[in-house]
Amino acid sequence: MAGAVAGSGIVVRNIERADRDVIAGLGACGVATVHEAQGRKGLMASYMRPIFAGARLAASAVTISAPPGDNWMVHVAIEQLKDGDILVLAPTSPCEDGYFGDLLATSMRARGGNGLIIDAGVRDVRDLTEMNFPVWSKAVFAQGTVKETLGSVNVPIVCAGALVNPGDVIVADDDGVCVVAREEAAAVLEKARAREAAEEDKRKRLAAGELGLDIYDMRQRLADKGLKYV
Amino acid sequence: MAGAVAGSGIVVRNIERADRDVIAGLGACGVATVHEAQGRKGLMASYMRPIFAGARLAASAVTISAPPGDNWMVHVAIEQLKDGDILVLAPTSPCEDGYFGDLLATSMRARGGNGLIIDAGVRDVRDLTEMNFPVWSKAVFAQGTVKETLGSVNVPIVCAGALVNPGDVIVADDDGVCVVAREEAAAVLEKARAREAAEEDKRKRLAAGELGLDIYDMRQRLADKGLKYV
Amino acid sequence: MAGAVAGSGIVVRNIERADRDVIAGLGACGVATVHEAQGRKGLMASYMRPIFAGARLAASAVTISAPPGDNWMVHVAIEQLKDGDILVLAPTSPCEDGYFGDLLATSMRARGGNGLIIDAGVRDVRDLTEMNFPVWSKAVFAQGTVKETLGSVNVPIVCAGALVNPGDVIVADDDGVCVVAREEAAAVLEKARAREAAEEDKRKRLAAGELGLDIYDMRQRLADKGLKYV
Amino acid sequence: MAGAVAGSGIVVRNIERADRDVIAGLGACGVATVHEAQGRKGLMASYMRPIFAGARLAASAVTISAPPGDNWMVHVAIEQLKDGDILVLAPTSPCEDGYFGDLLATSMRARGGNGLIIDAGVRDVRDLTEMNFPVWSKAVFAQGTVKETLGSVNVPIVCAGALVNPGDVIVADDDGVCVVAREEAAAVLEKARAREAAEEDKRKRLAAGELGLDIYDMRQRLADKGLKYV
């Protein structure tokens, strides 16, 4: 489910972006780690799936609020892209239409755009895969769209259940899509890296056959709660 | 789909609320009119349905971000209610459990609470119906919940695809649930009333057999677009 | 799921309709009986539900193929209604938007229209219920629509999985919606009435405690198939 | 989701049933209370909805495992009914067809049968409502079925996610459907009644304005977990 937060017909030109190194660092950590590190918030719904396995992405969001079945605002948004940005599109009511295909991906690439997060459909997925252009979408659907009604660019949107402000950092991989608020990005990265370090130690102990029951000291607490072995 | 916007373990005590007359006025206009009047934003997903037909509500939101299957924060939130408030609950991941039943409704009533919007399940619907306690939910489900994990009260949440800030005005009826931002409530009410007045005139003309094609002057524009009568 | 069969931008003015008495007769038989009588074809998907219990309808279809989120063609179609007709609308891609509310119902009533079958959303359901204006829809959703893109009127459509030609007979009740081809309507009515007569006799025997196993002579066939009582 | 547990082509004639007074007692407690009282197990999926509001039922289950789109076994099962029984049907693969209508309900009534739980479709719901014959189903769908393939009667089935053994007690109301194992029925009733008594006291205190936070002594535990009021 997706929804528009602000009204229609507005394009915000100048948005702030997070630091490039922070964005790259978040991408290296991956969705599951980043999501944990920021207190389990900002995750999009599980129906948002990559069009090809192994896709990974971390980028700054240019947001689009678009009418159902109308991709006019995608053209408007592409002009607002800066190098390393991606587009994040939420329709104003549920829609699976194919707003985006290989021509728009070609245009985005030429303007520095790196990928697409869309709470609707995408098409030309064979071409997009050959271009190695990553897309996370609700559906793959060849259904075309029109260019008749205004939406907005770079306004707050709700995309697949997550609030996205323009300039927020999007981290996406095989596990899904996570939104990190721009102003929290550096702090989240620090926590994510700490988490990774801690996991590395646990991975070794678990691989050696030690049990989580012991590593995390769970036995007494389980007994206190009343767990019975029979 | 619902999601938490902020972190966990926080209760915000003092929130601002919209003017009571404005809230009542929005309720009198109803969801469809209010949604149009504010530029078609703020509508929750269509799966949010009332537990009984004819339920109507306009109220100020006390928000809850709750873990899946854990209704502890409902108890915390009830203490924060003021007269005329309602609770709006979004789980941090998709869940249909029955967080709420007649005992909690009894408690809410005693503290001035008027209804519930929940992107999850509700139970005891026969009792709630007899109490005339209105609920809009994703599911009716008797599945019980635990009280083990913290959530937050009066933080921004995404509920059924719509962003809800504490103190926002909720308008709900048989058509669904719409969120009006607190600071826009008075302006939206003005537009909604203007809309109602305009509709009344159109209703009379349409009832007299005049066509929308003529009232809205559509014939030329349809011809320009290429509509052909055969 | 719904789809357009023909192209866009066409309004067919003169369509043939079935005989009024035949239509009324089919309505008296109801969906389940009519569906059986015509060989179990023409049934719309089970997600098509009436907005109020007890609604019943039999009427001649004026069809609409409409873009997602665009209800312009409803206005065009209303001019084509004749007394006793209904509108049957299929969007060209899946959509839940509220194409229709009480103003359009008022207009339809004034032009002889009796109801709506829509593979999308409807709103103002409280008003429609008070008007006793029957609607079967995929969703109740306040989301508004635009008037920007052409569709077609009185072309073949696929609505909720069923092919509908303009002038086909629609029978709808609490069990759902069934389409009877115009040219088969009289023959289907005859079979439906025969079926009703036969059922009346069976109902009496069953009410008296006789078993279907005996009335339909099933015991030997069950034994031949290998049914074992243990 | 539903599935067959045992093989096909078997009818078990003699099954044990729970005590009538126990069954009635469980029905008086209702689904939510019974489900809690037995440790939150045995609840069917939330998509199982009554065909009319206010329906209530407690009865002993005669189970049917039926092929998709084939209602032959319903006739076989009706002969196995004893006074106060109901039928519980699970198709061997997901199906929404209308296995059951008013003729079969008439036959069930004549043989002492009281209602139907079906993880598939039902039809003739207007007639069933007029007969006050309660049904909980996954769908209302007029689609007819054939009588060609064997299933089984009174074997264990999985219906809407819950295991049902023949003779288990089914409790159903507006909140859904719950299965109580026959051998546990008396013990569950005792717990359910204790629960009801305890709730009565809490209801009074809550109605008087006392908070759950105090009645259940939650404040210290919330503070220990780290809840912060700001």
Added chain:
Amino acid sequence: MAGAVAGSGIVVRNIERADRDVIAGLGACGVATVHEAQGRKGLMASYMRPIFAGARLAASAVTISAPPGDNWMVHVAIEQLKDGDILVLAPTSPCEDGYFGDLLATSMRARGGNGLIIDAGVRDVRDLTEMNFPVWSKAVFAQGTVKETLGSVNVPIVCAGALVNPGDVIVADDDGVCVVAREEAAAVLEKARAREAAEEDKRKRLAAGELGLDIYDMRQRLADKGLKYV
């Protein structure tokens, strides 16, 4: 959603097919282009997915209307295949059963059949993938079927929301499945090729960094509609 259009128990032997070169030409254009070229009609629902990535198909349809959970008609249909045909199966009510596996694919191959479009389930997908036998289906499901009830072959069907007449051209790839009416196939091919040529030019200009806003001359129209840059 799928449905039968015609009655049961009929096999139409002689159907017309489109020209082989036209079919091949449509396949080379792909689903998205063909769908656009024919005015955005004839697309099946987005839930129709290929069992392996990269599958492509263009072929003449032999249609099957089959009961739920009964694959008898597949055997009947295979005899009607001519070289280069595919099977298109719609169940008469929603069903996910695995009607088709590697044995039937082996049989189809031996008789000139090239693939399967099925608004239900398929199984043995590992074997089918190794055989490079393309299938687009609603589900992968091992659930077996029976051979007890007649359906029809080479009658009009509604498959995943699209009307399919026997002999229609099916184009399928990673984007989904599109139906082209036999009699329109040559004209659609011509338009699809024109579209491809036009796209090639645009692709070059977009790759060079030109904006769609300028190529399609959108700036003035956007301003007229009221788009504001802030």
Added chain:
Amino acid sequence: MAGAVAGSGIVVRNIERADRDVIAGLGACGVATVHEAQGRKGLMASYMRPIFAGARLAASAVTISAPPGDNWMVHVAIEQLKDGDILVLAPTSPCEDGYFGDLLATSMRARGGNGLIIDAGVRDVRDLTEMNFPVWSKAVFAQGTVKETLGSVNVPIVCAGALVNPGDVIVADDDGVCVVAREEAAAVLEKARAREAAEEDKRKRLAAGELGLDIYDMRQRLADKGLKYV
């Protein structure tokens, strides 16, 4: 849909397992063949999909009944694994949270565990794929879980619509997941092998162009049922 069959807070230590050679033999036959061989029972819902194509598994089940959003019991269950076991997890109410990732897989591997069947979500799928650790799940979802509430280990569960007892044999591949009761495993294997042998002969005849209509002697039976060739 999934549900708990037994109560909470119990760990059964000693369970019986099927013979290793029988388990391996069932795995070699694959899901579709095993499901047919045991009379088409025990299949999980079609939404249970492998996280990577080509995964195959046959193993003895250690079962987990877990609260929604709480993976504590996974740690408890890992201690109960014996070489060649897998975990089968059903939440007590519908949930998509990511109960399991690469750390837990590392731990399972170290203790002899081979894979996971989960009627909920999984995360770290890139890592799991690199580890060649097979998982069949309802969802891929990065959403984390807590460790607060007890569930049970090695109790009967309903997982994706199928009853699973601890020690039952799980067979899983690209076609889905099938449960074979431990005590029936040897007999099912025998039937599955007989089925495979019979299929081999049929495959050759079909590949040579013989029709199923003739191999299975269907023509007379089709004619008797009334099939007409036109």
